[in-house]
Amino acid sequence: MAIVNNFDYVKPKSLKSVFRLFKQYKNPIILAGGTDLLDMLKSGAVVPDVVIDIKGLNVLKRITYKDGVLFIGACVTYTELIESKIIKKRCPIILEMAKQVASMGVRNRGTMAGNICSAVPCADSSPVLLAYNADIVVKSSSGERSIPAEDWFVGSRKTALKKGEVVRGISIKLEEQPQGASFLKLGRYEGEDLAQVNLVVIALKDKTYRVVYGSVAPVPLRARKIESFLKGHDFYKAVLKEAVALVESEIKPISDVRASKEYRLHMAKVMLEIGLEAAINRLSGKKPVYGTKLL
Amino acid sequence: MKNEIKFLLNGEQVIIEVAGNEVLLEMLRERIGVKSPKCGCDKGDCGTCTVMINGKTVRSCLVLAAEVDGAEVTTLEGVMDGGDLSPLQKSFLEHNSFQCGFCAPGVILSTTELLNKNPHPSKEQIKEAIAGNLCRCTGYTPIIDAVTDLVK
Numbered sequence: 001m002a003i004v005n006n007f008d009y010v011k012p013k014s015l016k017s018v019f020r021l022f023k024q025y026k027n028p029i030i031l032a033g034g035t036d037l038l039d040m041l042k043s044g045a046v047v048p049d050v051v052i053d054i055k056g057l058n059v060l061k062r063i064t065y066k067d068g069v070l071f072i073g074a075c076v077t078y079t080e081l082i083e084s085k086i087i088k089k090r091c092p093i094i095l096e097m098a099k100q101v102a103s104m105g106v107r108n109r110g111t112m113a114g115n116i117c118s119a120v121p122c123a124d125s126s127p128v129l130l131a132y133n134a135d136i137v138v139k140s141s142s143g144e145r146s147i148p149a150e151d152w153f154v155g156s157r158k159t160a161l162k163k164g165e166v167v168r169g170i171s172i173k174l175e176e177q178p179q180g181a182s183f184l185k186l187g188r189y190e191g192e193d194l195a196q197v198n199l200v201v202i203a204l205k206d207k208t209y210r211v212v213y214g215s216v217a218p219v220p221l222r223a224r225k226i227e228s229f230l231k232g233h234d235f236y237k238a239v240l241k242e243a244v245a246l247v248e249s250e251i252k253p254i255s256d257v258r259a260s261k262e263y264r265l266h267m268a269k270v271m272l273e274i275g276l277e278a279a280i281n282r283l284s285g286k287k288p289v290y291g292t293k294l295l
Numbered sequence: 296m297k298n299e300i301k302f303l304l305n306g307e308q309v310i311i312e313v314a315g316n317e318v319l320l321e322m323l324r325e326r327i328g329v330k331s332p333k334c335g336c337d338k339g340d341c342g343t344c345t346v347m348i349n350g351k352t353v354r355s356c357l358v359l360a361a362e363v364d365g366a367e368v369t370t371l372e373g374v375m376d377g378g379d380l381s382p383l384q385k386s387f388l389e390h391n392s393f394q395c396g397f398c399a400p401g402v403i404l405s406t407t408e409l410l411n412k413n414p415h416p417s418k419e420q421i422k423e424a425i426a427g428n429l430c431r432c433t434g435y436t437p438i439i440d441a442v443t444d445l446v447k
Contacts, residue, residue, distance in 0.1 A: 003318065005316065007315045041316070051315060051359070053362060055362070102427060103427020104408070104409075104423070105427060106339055108352060109353050
């Protein structure tokens with residue numbers, strides 16, 4: 001299917017030029033990997049008069065770690081995340097998530113920043129960013145601001161990004177204390193399937209936990225009741241049953257073409273058990289290694 | 296606004312004028328006449344439009360033609376080894392890995408990328424590399440066998 005609407009294609013070399021284009025055109029749209037955008041262009045979900053390709057901006061292609069802060073540039077692809085030594089050492093849960101995104105051909109192109117700009121409810125990156133209290137760093141011609149991941153997602157396919165702003169990258173202030181984390185994705189098959197449920201669990205040394213579900217509501221959900229119930233417990237098995245019982249009060253999945261709400265709810269419970277166990281094992285340096293499929 | 300782009304296609308330079316909304320797959324098939332990438336699902340799910348950009352497989356249905364300016368594009372036509380089949384292609388042939396052949400371009404390019412990165416992949420890694428290339432004929436087993444046999 002061809003793209004019906006025509007538009008200009010521009011690949012600027014600096015952020016300044018991006019903002020100039022924002023002024024010059026009425027309805028600009030940013031292109032990073034394009035794995036979501038091309039589909040939206042074809043369906044007519046977006047009808048821009050200019051597509052601004054930001055892959056010419058080298059400043060957006062970096063993954064850095066400095067003073068406890070991990071920064072992932074807006075043009076970093078999933079493949080680059082998987083191959084990054086910094087990610088593997090500093091935040092391997094991102095590696096575990098990235099490996100489960102779509103297929104190699106999509107990961108070679110698609111970016112994490114693009115994933116959260118599309119903000120579909122089943123996006124794989126969203127729960128990870130919420131669990132780590134990541135900030136989305138956005139720039140406009142008047143300056144820069146950081147948006148906490150929890151405020152970023154305002155609805156299905158809706159974000160806090162304003163007109164005239166472009167995502168520069170994702171900033172994650174990593175916890176200093178030892179931690180174990182896990183990412184689980186429930187799908188029908190491997191390779192280019194969307195999640196029916198996804199889940200991130202982080203277990204921290206001070207016996208606090210973070211539990212975030214994706215694909216069970218219009219936006220990713222932090223399961224605060226489960227988190228506060230688990231707080232202070234170090235032997236999870238004794239309390240696991242009660243924690244799992246709380247899942248029903250936390251999430252309200254819907255039935256759609258990919259799964260029924262009953263199946264989603266049931267699997268969300270199973271996933272919490274598996275996810276907690278893996279996170280706690282990793283906290284104490286035990287297997288499974290990061291990147292292992294847990295489901 | 297049209298953009299004049301220059302890129303290498305299977306080692307040969309191409310200079311062509313493209314519209315902003317032109318998709319890479321359309322340009323390759325309809326305007327240049329390279330027919331190995333095909334339009335299956337048209338949304339990146341099936342893998343049959345796979346080509347390589349700078350050695351990495353991409354879904355050409357999800358790339359604008361203008362994006363390949365300055366890049367090196369390789370299609371199945373470009374993986375031949377001096378007019379001969381590559382060892383990987385020979386192994387696919389010996390294992391009767393394909394029946395209708397619709398998925399072959401995507402599968403061959405994906406496994407070529409895998410072997411370039413990792414000459415001795417495990418079965419799991421082979422499966423991961425070909426995931427997202429839908430085959431409805433042979434059920435993947437002879438595809439995986441062909442790669443496994445070649446790298447053992």
